[in-house]
Amino acid sequence: MALLAVLVRALIVAAATATVASSGGLPVPGYDGLAIGFYQKTCPQAEDLVRAEMREIVAEDKTLAPALLRFMLHDCFVRGCDASIMLISRNKTGERDSVPSYSLRGYEQIERIKAKLEEACPMTVSCADTIVMAARDAVYLSNGPWYQVETGRRDGKVSCDVDANNDLPPPNSNIVDLKIYFSVKNLNWKDLVVLSGSHTIGRAQCASFAEDRLYNYSGQGRQDPSLDKTYAPELRKACVPGDPKDKTFVEMDPGSPYDFDLSYYRDVYNNRGLFVSDQALLNDKWTKDYVERMASADSMDEYFRDYEVAMTNMGRIEVLTGENGEIRKVCGAYVD
Numbered sequence: 001m002a003l004l005a006v007l008v009r010a011l012i013v014a015a016a017t018a019t020v021a022s023s024g025g026l027p028v029p030g031y032d033g034l035a036i037g038f039y040q041k042t043c044p045q046a047e048d049l050v051r052a053e054m055r056e057i058v059a060e061d062k063t064l065a066p067a068l069l070r071f072m073l074h075d076c077f078v079r080g081c082d083a084s085i086m087l088i089s090r091n092k093t094g095e096r097d098s099v100p101s102y103s104l105r106g107y108e109q110i111e112r113i114k115a116k117l118e119e120a121c122p123m124t125v126s127c128a129d130t131i132v133m134a135a136r137d138a139v140y141l142s143n144g145p146w147y148q149v150e151t152g153r154r155d156g157k158v159s160c161d162v163d164a165n166n167d168l169p170p171p172n173s174n175i176v177d178l179k180i181y182f183s184v185k186n187l188n189w190k191d192l193v194v195l196s197g198s199h200t201i202g203r204a205q206c207a208s209f210a211e212d213r214l215y216n217y218s219g220q221g222r223q224d225p226s227l228d229k230t231y232a233p234e235l236r237k238a239c240v241p242g243d244p245k246d247k248t249f250v251e252m253d254p255g256s257p258y259d260f261d262l263s264y265y266r267d268v269y270n271n272r273g274l275f276v277s278d279q280a281l282l283n284d285k286w287t288k289d290y291v292e293r294m295a296s297a298d299s300m301d302e303y304f305r306d307y308e309v310a311m312t313n314m315g316r317i318e319v320l321t322g323e324n325g326e327i328r329k330v331c332g333a334y335v336d
Contacts, residue, residue, distance in 0.1 A: 028150050033321020038129075038151035043121035047133060047149075053113045054137040062258050064109060065138040066202025071106040072135035073195070073314070075128070077185060078164045080318025082156030083127035086110060086331035089159060094335055098164035103205050103247075107332065110134060114331050127331035128153035132315050139311075142201050144260030145304035150315060154325030159335045171204075171275040172212045175283040185317050187310075193287040194310040196278065197294070197303065199252045200264035204274055206239035206246035212276050215241045226279050228271040235274075250274065262303060265294035 025037025039046040058065045075085040078095055085095045086107065095101055110127065113134055117125045129151040140146045169181040182192045214235055217224040223232055234254075240246050251257035252274050253264050264273075268291050273279045281287040294303055 025151075028316075034150040034152045034316065034319060036148045036150055039121070039125060043117070043124045045120055046117060046125050046129075046151075049116050049120055050113055050130065050133040051137050051140075053116050054134055054141060057109050057112070058138070058141045063203060064106065065142045065258065066198075067105040068109060068131075068134045068138040069198055070202065071104065071110070072131050073198075074101060074104055074164070074168065075131050076314050076317045077169075077181075078167045079156055079158065080320065081128050081132060081153055081315055082318070082320050082325060083131055083153075083328070083331055084156040084159040085131075086127055086333075087157075087159035087335040088332050089161075089335050091336050093161050094159040095161060095164045096159070098161040098168075100164050100168040100170070103208070106134075110331055118329055123327050123329055125151075126153050126325075126327050127155050128320070128325075130331070136311070139198075139260055139307075142258055142260040144201075145307055147308035147311065150312060152319075152321055154320040154322075155328050155331075156320055156325050157335070169277065171208050171277050173277045173280065175280040175287065178277055178280060179284070185314075187313055187317075189284065189286045190290065190306065191310045191313050193281055193290045194303070194306045195314065196281060197262075197264050197307065199274070199278060200256070200262070201253065201258055201260055203249040203251050203257065206248045206250060207244060209250075209275050210235070210239035210241070210246060211244065213274070214239060224276070224279070226271055231272045262294050262297055262300055265291050269295035 025035035025040050028034040028036070054068075057068075071085070072081070074095070075081055075083060078084060085101070085104075087094055087096075089097060096104070096107075110130055114125075114127055114130050117130065132149055132151070132153070136147065136149050167181075169178055173181065178192055179189060182188065187195075213224045213227055214232060215221070215223070235250060238248050238250050240248070253267060255263045255267075267273055268278050268281055271279065273281075281291050297303065
């Protein structure tokens with residue numbers, strides 16, 4: 001039922017999105033209102049301002065680069081890339097209050113970046129575009145690819161925890177469910193396996209994986225049999241059994257946790273993926289073939305090209321453009 005709700009809402013939002021020309025830059029065919037360089041006339045320094053602020057943010061705390069990359073996924077998968085994740089519910093029924101978002105970080109940093117944009121170009125750059133630009137820079141500042149981002153999104157006015165609970169794929173998803181979650185967002189198997197590579201940077205709390213991978217696989221009271229036998233004891237040292245709220249952090253890619261590289265795919269190929277959803281990539285011919293190819297690749301060129309495409313595709317999910325939505329001065333407005 002949850003996946004059906006995702007599909008229905010995606011169709012409704014897509015039908016409601018208007019066709020509007022961009023205010024500048026190179027229009028995106030099939031996604032009227034989005035453009036590369038959308039703000040080149042109205043706020044030509046927008047991307048430079050975001051990048052400069054992101055440099056300071058990452059220099060202050062390197063863990064915020066992967067946090068802000070994750071922030072984009074949480075925004076785009078729920079009601080589309082519309083900054084609805086930033087809205088605040090007094091009744092605690094917003095996306096921020098959902099189960100998948102309980103450990104999400106980056107709210108203050110997005111507000112910090114938006115404040116810089118407001119100083120330079122008042123009421124011009126959307127919070128939705130701010131999130132997308134910050135995510136791109138988070139990747140780049142982690143030694144990942146630099147790519148052009150499409151902008152022109154506007155901010156949504158609705159934020160519901162039930163949407164996040166339904167739309168965000170849980171870390172214990174199998175490959176069939178993962179492909180469904182992505183397909184209803186108009187993303188394919190390749191987007192899935194490429195975007196999963198984002199786990200090459202960052203940390204995860206034990207609560208998000210330990211029960212399924214270490215202590216109670218499929219409710220059987222045992223370790224996931226697919227998990228590498230030498231890696232599991234290392235994880236057990238960090239994660240307390242029987243604590244569903246264990247906030248201990250574990251690096252998702254232990255070898256290079258803040259370097260955007262191919263070691264994630266090597267880990268998955270060797271059964272050292274942290275999440276069930278990582279391991280699941282080996283249970284489909286197409287995603288497995290991609291994992292194997294990246295695990296043995298001598299160069300990151302192919303992956304970097306694929307990552308640009310996948311991030312661009314995610315950035316197009318259910319966007320609001322033209323007269324739809326709004327431009328907010330403060331991203332964290334109250335929704336109720």
